Amino acid sequence: MILIIAEKPDMGRKIATALGGFKQEQGYLKSEHYYITWAFGHLVSLAEPEDYEERFKMWNFDDLPIVPKQFRLVPNKDTQKQLSLIKKLALSSSRIINCTDAGREGEAIFRYIYEYLELRLPFQRLWISSLTKEAITQGFRNLKDGSEYDNLYKAARSRSTSDWLIGMNGTRAFTTKFGGSKNVISIGRVQTPVLAMIYDRHQEITMFKSRTYYTVVVELQQQQVNYSGTLHIDEPITEKLTVDKIAQTVQGKIAKTISYESKEALEKPPLLYDLGLLQTEANKKFGYTAKQTADIAQQLYEQLEAISYPRTTSNYVAADNLAVMHEIFDLFKNSNYSSFTINGDKCYVNPENKNLCRPDKIEDHHAIFPTEKIPHDLTKDQENIYSLIVKRFLTHFYPPAKYKLHRILSIVDQFEFKTNIKELISLGWKIINEEKNNNKNTEDKGDKSTEDYDLRSNFAFNEDELAVCTKANSKTIETKPPGYYTEGSLIDAMKKAGKHITNAELKSEMSYIQLGTPATRTEIIENLKRKQYIIVDGKKLKPTDKGNTLVEMLRNLGLNVLTSPEMTAKWEQRLSEIAVGSASDIAFSQVVVKFTEKIISCLKNGTSTISQAKFMNTIGNCPKCKNQSIIAERFAYLCTSTECDFKINSMQYGKELTSKNISDLLTSGKTNTISFKNKSGKVYKAKLMLDAASMNGKLTLEFVNKNIKR
Numbered sequence: 001m002i003l004i005i006a007e008k009p010d011m012g013r014k015i016a017t018a019l020g021g022f023k024q025e026q027g028y029l030k031s032e033h034y035y036i037t038w039a040f041g042h043l044v045s046l047a048e049p050e051d052y053e054e055r056f057k058m059w060n061f062d063d064l065p066i067v068p069k070q071f072r073l074v075p076n077k078d079t080q081k082q083l084s085l086i087k088k089l090a091l092s093s094s095r096i097i098n099c100t101d102a103g104r105e106g107e108a109i110f111r112y113i114y115e116y117l118e119l120r121l122p123f124q125r126l127w128i129s130s131l132t133k134e135a136i137t138q139g140f141r142n143l144k145d146g147s148e149y150d151n152l153y154k155a156a157r158s159r160s161t162s163d164w165l166i167g168m169n170g171t172r173a174f175t176t177k178f179g180g181s182k183n184v185i186s187i188g189r190v191q192t193p194v195l196a197m198i199y200d201r202h203q204e205i206t207m208f209k210s211r212t213y214y215t216v217v218v219e220l221q222q223q224q225v226n227y228s229g230t231l232h233i234d235e236p237i238t239e240k241l242t243v244d245k246i247a248q249t250v251q252g253k254i255a256k257t258i259s260y261e262s263k264e265a266l267e268k269p270p271l272l273y274d275l276g277l278l279q280t281e282a283n284k285k286f287g288y289t290a291k292q293t294a295d296i297a298q299q300l301y302e303q304l305e306a307i308s309y310p311r312t313t314s315n316y317v318a319a320d321n322l323a324v325m326h327e328i329f330d331l332f333k334n335s336n337y338s339s340f341t342i343n344g345d346k347c348y349v350n351p352e353n354k355n356l357c358r359p360d361k362i363e364d365h366h367a368i369f370p371t372e373k374i375p376h377d378l379t380k381d382q383e384n385i386y387s388l389i390v391k392r393f394l395t396h397f398y399p400p401a402k403y404k405l406h407r408i409l410s411i412v413d414q415f416e417f418k419t420n421i422k423e424l425i426s427l428g429w430k431i432i433n434e435e436k437n438n439n440k441n442t443e444d445k446g447d448k449s450t451e452d453y454d455l456r457s458n459f460a461f462n463e464d465e466l467a468v469c470t471k472a473n474s475k476t477i478e479t480k481p482p483g484y485y486t487e488g489s490l491i492d493a494m495k496k497a498g499k500h501i502t503n504a505e506l507k508s509e510m511s512y513i514q515l516g517t518p519a520t521r522t523e524i525i526e527n528l529k530r531k532q533y534i535i536v537d538g539k540k541l542k543p544t545d546k547g548n549t550l551v552e553m554l555r556n557l558g559l560n561v562l563t564s565p566e567m568t569a570k571w572e573q574r575l576s577e578i579a580v581g582s583a584s585d586i587a588f589s590q591v592v593v594k595f596t597e598k599i600i601s602c603l604k605n606g607t608s609t610i611s612q613a614k615f616m617n618t619i620g621n622c623p624k625c626k627n628q629s630i631i632a633e634r635f636a637y638l639c640t641s642t643e644c645d646f647k648i649n650s651m652q653y654g655k656e657l658t659s660k661n662i663s664d665l666l667t668s669g670k671t672n673t674i675s676f677k678n679k680s681g682k683v684y685k686a687k688l689m690l691d692a693a694s695m696n697g698k699l700t701l702e703f704v705n706k707n708i709k710r
């Protein structure tokens with residue numbers, strides 16, 4: 001028999017359908033030649049410190065750093081039965097086919113099981129980029145030798161052991177030194193530099209000093225066209241009076257063109273999606289968090305088989321994907337998307353198209369595109385994400401959009417004015433994305449620095465003709481700080497982490513380096529929220545007091561490396577090299593151990609004046625014991641005193657309270673009016689009141705509109 005191990009039951013059933021002839025058994029499927037069984041995600045993980053030595057159960061600074069000589073694996077308690085079943089099936093099989101997710105994490109899931117169970121069977125690897133029946137059948141015809149992925153496993157293992165060393169030791173060190181049992185201060189190899197990025201942006205915004213200067217905008221009129229111009233001057237003008245005078249002078253005068261150039265410009269379709277780009281755009285367009293987008297994309301891939309592998313890092317396809325893309329294009333002609341295929345042409349999807357086909361830029365998986373299985377009955381969220389992916393796919397079947405760029409320099413009296421016009425010649429692929437342009441996102445200002453062009457559908461300019469200056473107005477310009485990160489722009493910034501590196505020498509070498517992987521970025525942002533290091537204010541990501549303190553403290557102690565993307569990006573680079581066999585995992589682990597030791601010695605010897613209290617997100621004073629503070633924890637707001645049990649749960653009557661609500665409760669005993677939903681979905685409004693007599697943290701409702709009952 002041959003044992004097939006899938007990552008999840010769902011995947012196991014898909015394989016059974018593709019291969020055919022299976023019967024259901026207890027926890028597995030069986031055919032004449034195969035067993036199919038599965039993991040439930042991770043069945044085996046790295047052991048906790050207390051599994052090495054009992055005394056590590058107590059967090060004690062003097063025990064640090066904890067560096068296991070050999071990392072041990074332990075089974076996860078909830079799934080031990082499944083693990084025993086895998087062992088039993090393996091014992092009656094002659095080989096294994098590893099069918100976990102085709103990526104670093106999936107490889108680790110299988111290898112940890114294999115190693116923990118001490119299996120010795122030969123194994124092969126199913127490596128596919130979509131889960132349709134065709135892709136699975138094709139993949140089974142092209143099974144790889146398991147050893148081809150040995151380096152990928154080394155990279156996966158190196159990643160988890162380095163995260164373990166930094167995370168376990170850093171978190172224990174900071175918590176024992178500055179936190180407490182109610183206030184864990186977690187440190188993470190990727191998490192902490194990302195927090196620092198959010199901190200630095202926040203600092204930049206709060207320290208920003210806006211400057212004001214002035215310019216003149218004129219309206220110029222030729223017989224056929226009118227266009228506006230902006231005063232062209234070397235030094236910005238800071239006196240309003242100066243520009244007012246210029247405006248008065250040029251008003252009504254004749255304008256003469258002193259230089260004019262025009263050139264054609266092509267705008268190619270934007271690249272196909274990788275997960276990061278999809279998360280960035282879905283956040284802009286629909287406000288989805290990174291996690292929501294990743295989850296929806298996973299449903300489209302796994303349950304609906306409607307898109308290819310979503311956790312890819314590539315925005316390109318290979319030449320052997322093109323034939324399938326042509327077939328899929330034809331299928332969309334008979335779908336809800338048919339109107340977007342009418343003027344499309346398969347000739348644009350060809351191996352010479354470097355905007356699309358770059359085999360050298362594909363690591364494990366090609367960019368996300370729809371499969372030949374067009375889904376029906378999608379939820380609203382699935383539809384949103386699916387349509388982004390389909391539309392992006394279809395744009396590549398169109399030519400570039402064509403523009404003519406006009407640059408005009410005019411002189412009125414003695415003053416020069418410049419004009420930039422972008423004239424649309426043909427829409428090309430933009431036929432598909434027209435509606436998207438109306439939905440312009442106004443956040444993320446400051447991230448874009450392209451020169452401003454006025455967009456026109458036609459522009460019959462004559463450079464030899466004089467124009468009249470019909471209007472002249474002075475205009476105030478204020479410099480603006482950069483915007484806060486959103487989840488979308490943060491994902492984008494993590495992908496471009498190399499660009500944040502200040503060291504010039506490293507910068508050129510590492511400009512392409514990324515923080516995290518598509519699979520981990522989502523979790524890192526969620527973690528920062530969960531651990532109360534950041535809050536989401538509208539779409540903006542802002543650091544909390546605790547987040548601010550941690551970054552300042554690390555820099556204070558000389559642990560700047562933990563707050564810069566540099567080190568972790570370098571490590572990420574090394575992990576990629578380990579995955580392709582060009583770097584040694586042993587040398588890497590020595591570097592990580594050294595760094596772990598450095599964290600501990602910095603904390604041991606370093607002094608910092610930052611007090612423990614600053615590590616907490618204090619909301620207000622405890623109303624019960626009166627002398628301690630209330631802090632935000634994951635599911636509740638509680639008193640910092642170990643003797644006091646005052647606590648308010650974050651979820652109240654189906655609504656998650658904000659720290660503003662809690663602060664209102666602490667100061668005035670009631671919140672502002674909040675909208676709640678009763679069980680049948682009806683909305684009612686009420687204020688929450690804190691019971692001042694019992695001080696048990698229970699909240700009661702005070703209805704605002706007496707007519708509506710719960």
Ligand SMILES: [Zn+2]
Pocket residue numbers: 622623624625626627628639640641644645646
């Ligand atoms: Zn208290």
